[in-house]
Amino acid sequence: xxxxxxxxxxxxxxxxxxxxxxxxxxxxxxxxxxxxxxxxxxxxxxxxxxxxxxxxxxxxxxxxxxxxxxxxxxxxxxxxxxxxxxxxxxxxxxxxxxxxxxxxxxxxxxxxx
Amino acid sequence: xxxxxxxxxxxxxxxxxxxxxxxxxxxxxxxxxxxxxxxxxxxxxxxxxxxxxxxxxxxxxxxxxxxxxxxxxxxxxxxxxxxxxxxxxxxxxxxxxxxxxxxxxxxxx
Numbered sequence: 001x002x003x004x005x006x007x008x009x010x011x012x013x014x015x016x017x018x019x020x021x022x023x024x025x026x027x028x029x030x031x032x033x034x035x036x037x038x039x040x041x042x043x044x045x046x047x048x049x050x051x052x053x054x055x056x057x058x059x060x061x062x063x064x065x066x067x068x069x070x071x072x073x074x075x076x077x078x079x080x081x082x083x084x085x086x087x088x089x090x091x092x093x094x095x096x097x098x099x100x101x102x103x104x105x106x107x108x109x110x111x112x113x
Numbered sequence: 114x115x116x117x118x119x120x121x122x123x124x125x126x127x128x129x130x131x132x133x134x135x136x137x138x139x140x141x142x143x144x145x146x147x148x149x150x151x152x153x154x155x156x157x158x159x160x161x162x163x164x165x166x167x168x169x170x171x172x173x174x175x176x177x178x179x180x181x182x183x184x185x186x187x188x189x190x191x192x193x194x195x196x197x198x199x200x201x202x203x204x205x206x207x208x209x210x211x212x213x214x215x216x217x218x219x220x221x222x
Contacts, residue, residue: 004156031208042200042212043157050208090156094208101147102210104156 003027004105006091011110013085021076021108023091029103030096032074036060037088037107049074050096078110085112117201122217125195131188133216135201138182144205146177148186150197151215157200160186191220 004025013019025032031050035043045058049068063082068074074093078085088109092102118136125131137146147162161168161175163184168175174187188195200215 033208035212040214042214043210044212045209048208088154092156101159101162103159107154107156109154 004091004093004103006089006105006108008108009106011108013110013112015112016080017112018080019078019085019110019112021078021089021091021110023074023076023105024072025074025091025093025103025105026072027093027103028071029093030071031094031100032068033092033094033102034058034064034066034074034076035090035092037090043090046076078112085110117203117213119199119201119213119216121214122219124219124221125188125191127193127220127222128190131191131195131218131220133186133188133199133201133218134183135186136183137201137203140181140203141205144203146175146181146184147202147204147210148173148175149200149202149210149212150195151200152194152197157212160199191218193220193222196220 007022033048034046037043044060046064047066049055052071055066055068065077090107091105094100094102145162148160149157151157161173163175177184198215198217200212
């Protein structure tokens with residue numbers, strides 16, 4: 001059953017701790033993306049990767065880091081430098097560069113107190 | 114990418130057609146119109162996209178005006194499960210999807 005998985009669904013952390021959110025896809029997509037969504041708002045792009053071992057900053061990359069060592073996986077680390085980390089985080093993937101539709105995972109809701 | 118304007122909210126009766134409008138008056142010739150929807154606390158779901166011709170798939174129809182300055186997403190027989198926020202996005206030939214606040218469609222029994 002092809003798709004994108006994100007784990008966990010809910011995550012709680014104390015302020016000052018780094019936390020890593022998982023994103024895995026078995027769609028054989030080259031491109032992967034991380035978005036952040038705040039209540040009542042649209043999605044904002046954090047990082048994206050068009051190919052393994054390469055990634056680019058999106059609109060709000062400060063306080064976040066990513067890696068793309070495997071085609072299937074694109075983990076996002078929320079560092080202690082991110083001032084407002086509490087949000088809904090969404091991972092997506094697409095066939096590649098260009099205007100291909102993006103497919104989204106179910107999201108991880110991160111709460112930092 | 115061109116900006117879009119959508120109503121904040123709309124209501125529709127179950128079983129009736131839901132027509133969701135979108136204005137994109139600054140769209141350029143190589144930009145596509147995409148529609149996604151997001152059910153509460155889930156990831157967005159791709160619905161349909163088009164360039165200038167009308168498009169139809171198993172989920173919806175997309176009607177784009179001849180001047181391409183506006184479009185309408187049509188859900189032919191809305192069900193309660195179609196209650197969601199619907200995003201209209203204009204996108205060029207690059208990766209970037211820019212999500213606004215969308216339209217909250219509420220389907221009522």
